[in-house]
Amino acid sequence: MMDPYLVKDAPLPYCKGCGHGLVLRAFGEALEKLQLPPAEVAVVTDIGCVGLADALFATPHTVHTTHGRSTAFATGLALADSVLGAARLKPVVMIGDGGAMIGINHLVNAALLNADVTVLVHNNFMFGMTGGQNSAFSPLEFVTATTPAGNAVPPLDLAQVLVASRASFVARKITSDHDLTDVIARAIAHPGFAMVEILELCTGFATKWNPLTGAQLKQVAEKAGYALGVLREERRPTFGDGYKERGKEARREGNKENGAGPRFAAGTEVAQRLVMAGTAGERVQTAAMLLGQAAMLCGLHVTQKNDYPVTQGTGFSISEVILSPEEILFTGIEEPDAVLVVSADGARELERTGMLARVAEETLVLADTDIHLPELRCTIQRFAFRSATGPKTAALAAVAQWLDMTGALPMDALWTAIEERFPKEMESTRASLGKILQTT
Numbered sequence: 211m212m213d214p215y216l217v218k219d220a221p222l223p224y225c226k227g228c229g230h231g232l233v234l235r236a237f238g239e240a241l242e243k244l245q246l247p248p249a250e251v252a253v254v255t256d257i258g259c260v261g262l263a264d265a266l267f268a269t270p271h272t273v274h275t276t277h278g279r280s281t282a283f284a285t286g287l288a289l290a291d292s293v294l295g296a297a298r299l300k301p302v303v304m305i306g307d308g309g310a311m312i313g314i315n316h317l318v319n320a321a322l323l324n325a326d327v328t329v330l331v332h333n334n335f336m337f338g339m340t341g342g343q344n345s346a347f348s349p350l351e352f353v354t355a356t357t358p359a360g361n362a363v364p365p366l367d368l369a370q371v372l373v374a375s376r377a378s379f380v381a382r383k384i385t386s387d388h389d390l391t392d393v394i395a396r397a398i399a400h401p402g403f404a405m406v407e408i409l410e411l412c413t414g415f416a417t418k419w420n421p422l423t424g425a426q427l428k429q430v431a432e433k434a435g436y437a438l439g440v441l442r443e444e445r446r447p448t449f450g451d452g453y454k455e456r457g458k459e460a461r462r463e464g465n466k467e468n469g470a471g472p473r474f475a476a477g478t479e480v481a482q483r484l485v486m487a488g489t490a491g492e493r494v495q496t497a498a499m500l501l502g503q504a505a506m507l508c509g510l511h512v513t514q515k516n517d518y519p520v521t522q523g524t525g526f527s528i529s530e531v532i533l534s535p536e537e538i539l540f541t542g543i544e545e546p547d548a549v550l551v552v553s554a555d556g557a558r559e560l561e562r563t564g565m566l567a568r569v570a571e572e573t574l575v576l577a578d579t580d581i582h583l584p585e586l587r588c589t590i591q592r593f594a595f596r597s598a599t600g601p602k603t604a605a606l607a608a609v610a611q612w613l614d615m616t617g618a619l620p621m622d623a624l625w626t627a628i629e630e631r632f633p634k635e636m637e638s639t640r641a642s643l644g645k646i647l648q649t650t
């Protein structure tokens with residue numbers, strides 16, 4: 211028996227009677243009905259009361275995003291999973307009508323792409339969290355904080371906008387509909403973009419200022435000229451399907467050339483979590499990318515996460531790389547297996563973020579000769595990365611040194627990665643790295 215998707219008996223963070231609670235319950239029931247593996251469900255929440263839901267999910271991934279942009283984040287997840295992964299991930303967006311108004315172009319784009327994303331639009335006709343302001347979805351004559359004499363502008367028919375955007379599944383429901391759970395489940399199971407708009411009550415503001423009850427939501431829809439129910443359900447290829455189809459031929463050619471399957475045997479049988487730290491502009495992330503590519507040539511799974519200041523060309527540059535024979539389900543590094551520090555900027559940032567405090571006794575720390583590091587639980591091994599190879603090759607030299615010491619990947623895999631990405635620099639890079647490898 212799988213763990214439940216929602217936290218059991220969790221107190222809801224909404225006002226009493228808020229429609230968000232009913233949608234959440236129906237969404238939870240839809241997940242129970244579908245029995246999707248929780249690791250293959252990503253709940254992407256928007257800003258607003260609707261976005262308070264993250265803590266109520268026990269097992270699926272949750273991502274809390276910026277106002278109006280949740281669909282864009284979910285589209286990114288779906289496209290990456292369908293193009294690079296196994297196309298199993300189901301991102302489900304929880305967004306209010308305020309967020310849907312702000313980010314409407316993201317919904318239009320996701321619909322055009324037919325990204326495998328489900329968007330649950332919680333339409334309570336106003337901005338709830340900020341005090342009941344008018345949204346593009348407020349009905350005519352609706353009283354809101356910004357339209358105290360009644361809204362003079364007709365509401366947007368989002369379902370029609372998305373039908374015109376070629377969305378492959380579009381529905382509009384009311385919270386009290388008996389089949390709400392089924393329609394949400396159908397939307398999630400639908401292969402491609404699906405939007406379910408749910409008309410609901412904001413009891414914090416809307417029902418205080420308007421003679422509105424749950425039973426009257428149907429009349430609101432009628433007055434606005436809204437169609438209800440499942441308005442479109444059709445099959446067309448998702449963006450990922452199309453991408454894979456177009457890429458098939460190219461890949462077939464590529465495989466012929468490269469020989470299908472791994473080209474080298476990895477030396478490691480367990481995951482390796484590396485943190486690389488240096489200075490922006492000194493090719494730290496390029497070195498991490500080459501390490502990742504070398505690992506992929508050995509058939510390993512790889513993740514790379516980069517961090518640098520917004521100015522990009524100044525300050526630190528950090529890459530976190532995980533290489534693993536197993537699928538990598540969590541990309542964070544709690545306790546690194548190796549830390550490569552090639553500049554003072556990088557060292558300062560690792561100290562500031564607490565990464566250095568998380569090293570274990572077995573962590574391999576390779577640092578440039580002159581860099582100050584605090585006392586660590588493990589020994590620090592020093593190399594003249596910068597002076598021997600130059601600042602722009604120091605990070606790659608540290609990678610080569612780590613490979614040389616651990617044998618996690620054969621050095622030939624790294625040389626091949628460098629040759630494929632930077633053929634013109636191959637000779638000079640090899641000569642530079644040779645200097646550091648010979649000194650050990």
Ligand SMILES: Cc1ncc(C[n+]2csc(CCOP(=O)(O)OP(=O)(O)O)c2C)c(N)n1
Nearest residue numbers: 258259260277306307308309336337338339
């Ligand atoms: C870009 C941006 N604009 C404005 C805000 C302020 N803000 C926070 S919550 C909110 C209202 C959200 O309304 P809605 O999306 O309808 O969700 P609800 O609160 O009704 O669930 C606003 C405008 C913000 N956080 N970010």
Ligand code: SF4
Nearest residue numbers: 225228259338413414
């Ligand atoms: S203010 Fe409105 S949307 Fe927010 S929790 Fe209260 S009832 Fe729900």
